[in-house]
Amino acid sequence: MVKIGIVTGSTRPARVNMQVAEWVRDFAEKMELEAEFEIVDIKEYDFPMFNEDLPPAMANKSYSKDTVNAWSKKIDELDGFIFVTPEYNKSITSSLKNAIDYIGPEWGHKAAGIIGYGSTLGVAASLSLRQILGNLNVATVTPFGAFSLFTDFEGMKTFKPNEVHNATVENVITTTVNWSKGLKTIR
Template sequence: MVKIGIITGSTRPARVNLQVAEWVKDFAEKMDLEAQFEIVDIKEYDFPMFNEDVPPAMANKEYSQDTVNAWSQKIDELDGFIFITPEYNKSITSSLKNAIDYIGPEWGNKAAGIVGYGSTLAVAATLSLRQILGNLNIATVTPFGAFSLFTDFENMTTFKPAEIHNATMENVINTTVNWSKGLKTIR
């Protein structure tokens, strides 16, 4: 049994990111795989902007140490990830990049699927995230989930994906779970 964290990629008050994460979790749980899925909401960690002289785990600052320790422990206990990312200015959000940057080794030798959404299906954000994750030794799977703000969201606020995405999402989830099982053997 592997543990897959569904990582939210936005902290904005009016975000739709959590809706997408919840939909992915429900979809994955119906697939009857040998995996546990949980939503890991970066908003709950309330990271200050990463602006340290040394990595936060080495910094001696009380304001971030508890948050960093909790984040480190959560990511370390997971075997793989499905990142839910909106596209902002052809990239991922600063809050997601900030959360990723707070730790390092905890990410390594794990698999990740990516589910993006935006006016252009979050293609640029997905490519950006793949590069970032590759630098942390995370194996990103293909294909990736790609949702349109215009056709998969009602009034751009309520997530209602078209059924045409189901086959792709099954592939993203299956491949993430399978790669997570395989990579678990080398950690």
């Protein structure tokens, strides 16, 4: 059994990110794979902007140290990830990049799937995230989900995915679980 974290990519008050993450979790749980799925909401960690003289784990600020320790523990206990990221300015959000940058080794030798969304399906954000994760030794799976703000959301506020995406999302989830199982053997 592997543990897969569905990592949110937005912290905005009016975000639709949680709707997509919850849909992915529910979809994954119905697949009856040998995996546990949980939402890991970066908003719950309330990271300050990464702007320290020392890496956060070594900083003397108790606020960031407590936050980073909780984040580190959560990411370390997971075997793989499915990132749900909106696209902002042809990339991921600054809040997701900030959360990723706060730790390093905890990400390594794990698999990640990516589900993007935006006005252009979140494709640029997904590609940007693949590059960032690759630098941390995260193996990103080839299929990725891509939802349109225009056709998969009502009024760009309510997530109502078209069924045409189901096969791709199933492939993302299955491949992420399988790679997570394989990579678990080398950690």
